[in-house]
Ligand code: ATP
């Protein structure tokens with residue numbers, strides 16, 4: 001059975017732990033996804049062995065989250081997270097506890113997990129241990145906390161965001177009491193670290209059900225609790241399809257004409273760079289009226305970004321952002337335009353500043369940069385061939401140099 005493969009691959013790890021006298025189970029998202037016939041990300045393993053005991057059982061371990069009970073074991077070139085059974089300790093000032101309480105009983109471990117669908121364990125013989133009716137909730141497509149939702153959200157408000165994230169990814173309904181408790185505890189989200197929030201938001205945005213979930217986020221006034229977004233009127237942004245968090249930020253900034261700094265989101269440089277580029281691309285869209293303009297667009301912004309903008313047509317149009325007509329701007333025409341580009345970058349231009357200075361008999365100056373850009377565009381848009389002689393002639397008859 002193909003869907004059992006990730007578990008079969010990890011089985012020797014669990015058996016090794018069991019042969020040394022400890023319990024070990026699969027748990028969390030992988031078991032949930034296995035039951036739902038969804039593709040499995042990574043298999044999480046939970047065990048009665050302490051982190052020290054796990055480290056002594058395996059030759060290649062990484063103590064990534066050792067203080068929270070998690071050891072990574074590298075097994076046949078794959079990385080497995082092995083977490084020791086633990087209970088929920090008290091949260092003080094909305095902060096996660098610095099020390100954890102290890103226990104030797106599976107029940108106590110699944111009892112501290114967030115939702116019933118995530119609290120199902122499975123042993124090496126694929127026998128299920130489902131103390132909180134998680135399978136029934138999967139069948140009924142319901143997101144429900146393990147235990148009283150008020151208590152669980154006041155222990156850790158990130159669970160609110162996680163519940164919404166699962167609704168976005170799985171298309172489940174949030175059970176009424178759970179949803180009401182989310183509303184009551186929503187303000188506690190402001191105390192969470194932005195890094196934890198961003199991890200969940202990224203997964204939430206790419207879920208197939210994101211447009212429904214964004215209505216919940218607005219109704220719960222969740223954006224008020226998160227830096228950067230709290231200064232924006234996100235209710236005015238309409239999202240009709242899954243997208244990345246970076247795309248969501250770019251589209252929101254563009255629509256709301258915000259110039260707020262992204263710093264408080266602590267995104268990577270690559271993400272921040274992508275967002276700026278995406279906004280520039282949105283600004284350029286209304287200048288694309290023909291295939292020459294399209295060539296310039298794919299040259300300046302690259303194939304991937306152009307395809308991504310085009311794939312978001314539905315959402316962009318839902319926000320009254322005008323895209324070039326389908327006949328000019330769609331995935332195939334974008335790919336064709338890119339493949340037909342005579343040059344991919346400035347370096348491929350068969351002329352340089354020195355050539356220009358010599359042939360025009362002019363000293364170096366700001367004009368050079370301007371003329372090189374004009375040449376670059378002329379070549380990209382096929383007004384002139386990428387040959388030195390022709391480009392010099394073209395400059396002489398087409399460019400006014402001040
Ligand atoms: P994914 O498929 O995205 O990995 P997941 O359910 O495995 O989803 P993880 O963030 O990998 O989510 O967490 C693994 C498991 O740990 C969860 O299924 C849940 O049982 C438990 N868990 C994670 N975060 C929390 C939390 N904040 N409170 C309680 N339990 C949690």
Ligand code: MG
Pocket residue numbers: 028029030041042044
């Ligand atoms: Mg997981």
